[in-house]
Amino acid sequence: MSDQTTDNAVSVKNIYKNYGEIEALRDLSLDFPNGQLTSLLGPSGCGKTTLLKIIAGLLPATQGEVFVNGSLVTKPGPDRAFVFQDFALMPWASVLRNVAFGLELRGVNKNEREDIAAKYIKDVGLVGFENSFPHELSGGMRQRVGLARALSVDSPVLLMDEPFSAVDEQTRRKFQEDLLNLVKNENKTFIFVTHSIEEAVYVSDQIAILLPRPSRVSEIIKPKGFRNKDVDSIRKDREYLDTVESIWKSLRTYVE
Amino acid sequence: MLTRSFFLKILSGALIFGAWEYAGRTGVNYALPTFLESMKALFDMTMSGLIFEAYADTLRPLAVGVFISSFIGIGIGVWVGLSEKFDWLVSPIFIIMQAAPLAALIPLLIMAYGIGLTSKVFVVCIMAMPVIVLNTSVAVKNTPSSVKEMARSFLGTEKDVILKIIIPAASPVIFAGLRLGVSAGFIGAILAELKITPTGVGDIISYSRMTADYPSMYAAIFSIILLAVLFLNLLEKIENFFFKGNNQGYIS
Numbered sequence: 001m002s003d004q005t006t007d008n009a010v011s012v013k014n015i016y017k018n019y020g021e022i023e024a025l026r027d028l029s030l031d032f033p034n035g036q037l038t039s040l041l042g043p044s045g046c047g048k049t050t051l052l053k054i055i056a057g058l059l060p061a062t063q064g065e066v067f068v069n070g071s072l073v074t075k076p077g078p079d080r081a082f083v084f085q086d087f088a089l090m091p092w093a094s095v096l097r098n099v100a101f102g103l104e105l106r107g108v109n110k111n112e113r114e115d116i117a118a119k120y121i122k123d124v125g126l127v128g129f130e131n132s133f134p135h136e137l138s139g140g141m142r143q144r145v146g147l148a149r150a151l152s153v154d155s156p157v158l159l160m161d162e163p164f165s166a167v168d169e170q171t172r173r174k175f176q177e178d179l180l181n182l183v184k185n186e187n188k189t190f191i192f193v194t195h196s197i198e199e200a201v202y203v204s205d206q207i208a209i210l211l212p213r214p215s216r217v218s219e220i221i222k223p224k225g226f227r228n229k230d231v232d233s234i235r236k237d238r239e240y241l242d243t244v245e246s247i248w249k250s251l252r253t254y255v256e
Numbered sequence: 257m258l259t260r261s262f263f264l265k266i267l268s269g270a271l272i273f274g275a276w277e278y279a280g281r282t283g284v285n286y287a288l289p290t291f292l293e294s295m296k297a298l299f300d301m302t303m304s305g306l307i308f309e310a311y312a313d314t315l316r317p318l319a320v321g322v323f324i325s326s327f328i329g330i331g332i333g334v335w336v337g338l339s340e341k342f343d344w345l346v347s348p349i350f351i352i353m354q355a356a357p358l359a360a361l362i363p364l365l366i367m368a369y370g371i372g373l374t375s376k377v378f379v380v381c382i383m384a385m386p387v388i389v390l391n392t393s394v395a396v397k398n399t400p401s402s403v404k405e406m407a408r409s410f411l412g413t414e415k416d417v418i419l420k421i422i423i424p425a426a427s428p429v430i431f432a433g434l435r436l437g438v439s440a441g442f443i444g445a446i447l448a449e450l451k452i453t454p455t456g457v458g459d460i461i462s463y464s465r466m467t468a469d470y471p472s473m474y475a476a477i478f479s480i481i482l483l484a485v486l487f488l489n490l491l492e493k494i495e496n497f498f499f500k501g502n503n504q505g506y507i508s
Contacts, residue, residue, distance in 0.1 A: 088406035102410040
């Protein structure tokens, strides 16, 4: 058992990941506090998604350990749900079946899982689209399906891999506001990969800045002052603007 | 229901049969009967029951061959798509089967399996199976990795990933392969009847050619084409029934 089971939902300890000759992650350690949203922020190629997939149990680490609520991660588990950048919906299945798919794979019977799915379809605002197919939905709606699927398995940890990067800017802002409410209302731990500095500062309780080659955590920032303000005034907040600015200063040298 | 596409299909048929009728009447070739003569011959054969007897013979190797090719072909194709080693072991056989000139292999088949049903089933399978196997394996290999990852991350087992993700995802290309394979199987069935022993529809074709009964010969050819087209339409219906959202391609 790890010592921080109460405070940290997820602990990453001394993770190394090599792809052949290429060193993707080197000795990376990071804690993800319970019930909070932690962003992994960094330039492309810094291993954010690799780290997320190691936490998900989709990729094995070359060395090092990941603990979720005290237990060692070796494969995907019921304590983690994943939201994919490209939605990863099944084009041959209706919205209802897509949302219920996580439960279907867990062997929940059809009526029960469709009831649960219907609730989350309502929560993400897709009522009336239960029988639509993914190709009939807009990009934003597709990601709502992906989100509803992840929420419906009710895992304590939600892993989000650049979930809003494939949707348009307006939808993205709406999603960010919805995400803040989700973090506030659901007692879940969110791990959120993004390459947008503004997005990370806007939604996060904690931002881990990853730097590339080899990847490591260079800095952890915990915005405090504006976290409890309402969604509209965050973007005007002094601390918000200063944080965005300082992150950009530390990252700009790594951008070609 | 008279939709626009239905009207166009009728028009397309009328144009082709009209051209056939016209060519038959003007006498481009003494061996070309008119469309109406051929239809009359088909009608006579239907009335006398000759065509049904013929199909009872022809459909046996065809049905057995298409059935074997579809199920075993898809099975092998999925396996080839999933396992690189099996791919190396098996793919060359099917590539050779597809490339080999079948008519040249028929004497070998006769020597090995005689002139009965087995040889004819083999001919149908050699025609139908390679394209089904190769299409299926390509489709399986190209399943988008994020959908597979999705199933794994939501605790899908290896079996779930194959049955619930890979096969449905591959189904449009598998069905395209089935359509090609089945129509090749029809060719194989007739080829077997012309090259191995004259039975069924192949017998009508070769016998009426020898007796210069060209309307009957064309009637037999027409009927096998018609049957093939109807069967392909049926396959398409089956595909649309099972995988409704799939005909729109991938979304991301």
